Amino acid sequence: GAVVSQHPSWVICKSGTSVKIECRSLDFQATTMFWYRQFPKQSLMLMATSNEGSKATYEQGVEKDKFLINHASLTLSTLTVTSAHPEDSSFYICSARDGTGGPTNEKLFFGSGTQLSVL
Amino acid sequence: GENVEQHPSTLSVQEGDSAVIKCTYSDSASNYFPWYKQELGKGPQLIIDIRSNVGEKKDQRIAVTLNKTAKHFSLHITETQPEDSAVYFCAASYGNQFYFGTGTSLTVIP
Numbered sequence: 001g002a003v004v005s006q007h008p009s010w011v012i013c014k015s016g017t018s019v020k021i022e023c024r025s026l027d028f029q030a031t032t033m034f035w036y037r038q039f040p041k042q043s044l045m046l047m048a049t050s051n052e053g054s055k056a057t058y059e060q061g062v063e064k065d066k067f068l069i070n071h072a073s074l075t076l077s078t079l080t081v082t083s084a085h086p087e088d089s090s091f092y093i094c095s096a097r098d099g100t101g102g103p104t105n106e107k108l109f110f111g112s113g114t115q116l117s118v119l
Numbered sequence: 120g121e122n123v124e125q126h127p128s129t130l131s132v133q134e135g136d137s138a139v140i141k142c143t144y145s146d147s148a149s150n151y152f153p154w155y156k157q158e159l160g161k162g163p164q165l166i167i168d169i170r171s172n173v174g175e176k177k178d179q180r181i182a183v184t185l186n187k188t189a190k191h192f193s194l195h196i197t198e199t200q201p202e203d204s205a206v207y208f209c210a211a212s213y214g215n216q217f218y219f220g221t222g223t224s225l226t227v228i229p
Contacts, residue, residue, distance in 0.1 A: 044219050091160075109165060
C-alpha cells in the first residue's frame with residue numbers, strides 16, 4: 001500500500017509552453033501534498049504545500065503564477081509549469097501525506113519524479 | 120525553524136560491511152524521523168522511520184536509533200549489498216513540516 005503515482009516520468013517541451021504534472025495517491029487519501037524540485041546531487045527543495053480544497057502555500061522565492069498547483073481531491077494534485085523556460089528544467093517530485101488513520105497514517109510517500117527538459 | 124544536518128555526504132563500504140549515517144536536528148518539537156532511499160532518476164522511497172517516543176527500531180538489515188536529548192538519530196545498515204548503493208536522506212518532522220538532510224551517497228563495493 002501507500003503508492004504515489006506521478007506522471008509523466010519525463011517530458012521535453014519547447015520554451016514558452018506549459019507542462020502539467022499529475023500526482024495521485026492510489027490507495028490512501030492524501031490530506032496534504034507537497035511539491036519539490038531537485039537539482040542534480042542536491043537535496044529536496046520544497047516548492048509548495050497544498051491541502052485538499054485549499055490554495056497552495058508557496059515557499060519563499062517560488063513564483064505561484066508560474067508554478068500552478070491544484071489539489072482538487074484527496075487523491076490528486078497537479079503542478080503546471082506555465083510558460084516554461086530552460087531554467088525551469090529540473091527533476092520535480094511530489095509527495096503525499098497519508099491522513100487516513102491507518103497503518104501508514106501521517107507518513108510521507110513520494111512519487112517517482114518527473115524530469116522536465118525545456119528546449 | 121528546524122535545521123537538519125546529515126553526515127557523511129559520501130560513504131563507501133565493502134560489501135558485507137556495515138554503514139552508518141548520522142543526522143542532527145535543532146527543534147525539540149520534531150517528533151517523527153523518517154529515512155528515505157533514492158536511486159538515480161527515481162523518487163525517494165521510505166525505508167524506515169521512528170517516532171520520538173521510541174529509541175530504536177529495526178527492520179531486517181536496517182535500524183534507526185534516536186537520542187532525543189542530544190537531538191540526533193542514525194541509520195544503520197548491516198551486511199551491505201551492492202543494491203544498497205543509493206542516496207539516503209534523513210528527515211525531521213512535526214505535523215505537516217518535513218525538513219530534510221542534505222543526503223548521503225552510499226556506494227557498496229562488491
